[in-house]
Amino acid sequence: MNLRHLKYFVATAETGQVSRAANALSISQSSVTSAIKELEISLGAELFHRSSHGMELTDSGREFLAASKEILEKVDEACRLTRRRSETSxxxxxxxxxxxxxxxxxxxxxxxxxxxxxxxxxxxxxxxxxxxxxxxxxxxxxxxxxxxxxxxxxxxxxxxxxSSRRLWVPNGHRFSRVGKASFEEISKENYIMLTVDEAAHTAMKYWSLTNFRPKTKLRTSSVEAVRSMVANGQGVTILSDMVYRPWSLEGKRLETVSTDIEIPTMxxxxxxxxxxxxxxxxxxxxxxxxxxxxxxxxxxxxxxx
The missing domain is CATH 3.40.190.10 (Periplasmic binding protein-like II)
Incomplete structure (x- = not known):
């Protein structure tokens, strides 16, 4: 593994498509694809779900993305040590x-x-x-x-x-084994509804595009409460990748699953x-x-x- 692998991986994760990453880096798509495959072999983990919509990060991919960004940022920080800081005040x-x-x-x-x-x-x-x-x-x-x-x-x-929105489920949930969930199936599960920053209003807007409604068990303004409730098997939710973390404060695991209908990004x-x-x-x-x-x-x- 080297900085080139990390750079190409971060580019693909942030743009969501190999073609966009290649364009941003001014290299060929095959170079990006090869680097990601080499990285996955080196790590022994799948970093992306490949689909017709592009490249979606797996749980392993999200964790590795955070580490990759930190490494690249540290490299950049080291290169800036001798540079003059901005005098703007x-x-x-x-x-x-x-x-x-x-x-x-x-x-x-x-x-x-x-x-x-x-x-x-x-x-x-x-x-x-x-x-x-x-x-x-x-x-x-x-x-x-x-x-x-x-x-x-x-x-x-x-x-x-x-930031893409996905379904959050407890570790080992039947939806994660299938790899995708329909809104009809989700509507049969207890639903934990986040309310902060108009999250509930936004959720009901995309739910209204279906013939189903969430079976809301709890409404809360706390993201950590939602995370814990889902990880403990008390329900499911749909939230963005930006606030996702694959474990609760108690250390229990949760996963994300794609849905049959594309959800608007945050x-x-x-x-x-x-x-x-x-x-x-x-x-x-x-x-x-x-x-x-x-x-x-x-x-x-x-x-x-």
């Missing part, structure tokens, strides 16, 4: 929703503080409605939110990450008041996230590996 007020603050922002806040020590970030956790009001009233410069929940025409958005990104004049701190934040996501982060390793 200033204050920026950022609003964020619960899910974004808990499962997306912490790593990037730490990285921003290392790259731009003169930048002061004032962070506020709010719900979507309060964030929209705050952006329009200029109480906040920018927001990091679930852009899939926003539809205010006065607010500009830029999506950075699309999209994460930036938001700001339309026609805003970007300050230097706003430009810095916007450019940081664009480099990290819209220009695939793995391309920074191309010249060195």
């Amino acid at each position: 200033g204050v920026i007020s950022i609003a964020a929703t619960y899910t974004v603050l808990g499962y997306f922002l912490p790593y990037h806040l730490d990285r921003l503080s290392q790259l731009h020590p003169g930048l002061e970030i004032q962070l506020h956790e709010l719900n979507r409605e309060s964030i929209e009001d705050g952006l329009l009233a200029n109480r906040y410069d920018m927001a990091v939110v679930l852009t899939s929940n926003l539809n205010n025409p006065e607010i500009e958005t830029e999506t950075l990450l699309k 999209d994460v990104g930036l938001a700001w008041r339309k026609a805003s004049d970007f300050s230097s701190p706003m430009n810095l934040l916007h450019n940081y996230f664009k480099r990290s996501f819209l220009s695939p982060q793995f391309t920074q390793y191309t010249a060195r590996t």
Whole structure:
């Protein structure tokens, strides 16, 4: 295993298709495919489910993705040690929703503080409605939110990450043995409904496209409560990969399963008041996230590996 294997694997995981990864890396599709096969043989584990929709990470793949990103980021950090840090300074007020603050922002806040020590970030956790009001009233410069929940025409958005939603089941559940579940079958199971960040409203929107309804056993705003309930066999749920972890706080395992109907992704990104004049701190934040996501982060390793 080498950095090339990790780079190609991360590219495929983040784009969801070998062809997109190859285009981003300016290499052939066969090079990406061969590298992933070599990596799977080396690890003795299947990292992707291959389907007509593209490449979907297995549970092993999700765990390995986190480790791969950490390795590549450490390499990049080591290469930056002798570089001059940004002299940009200033204050920026950022609003964020619960899910974004808990499962997306912490790593990037730490990285921003290392790259731009003169930048002061004032962070506020709010719900979507309060964030929209705050952006329009200029109480906040920018927001990091679930852009899939926003539809205010006065607010500009830029999506950075699309996180697939899948069915969560306890380890060894009959759905995981089959490899796919229909909404008809899911409707017969007890369902644990997450409510935070409009998750329940979003869920009912895609459930409404079927002829079935979830048999809700519990409604909760706690992702960890949902995780524990599922892992302990108390029900199933549909949530995004961004908040997925294959074990509960008690150490019990859970798995993810694809569904017969494609579920809309949970999209994460930036938001700001339309026609805003970007300050230097706003430009810095916007450019940081664009480099990290819209220009695939793995391309920074191309010249060195």
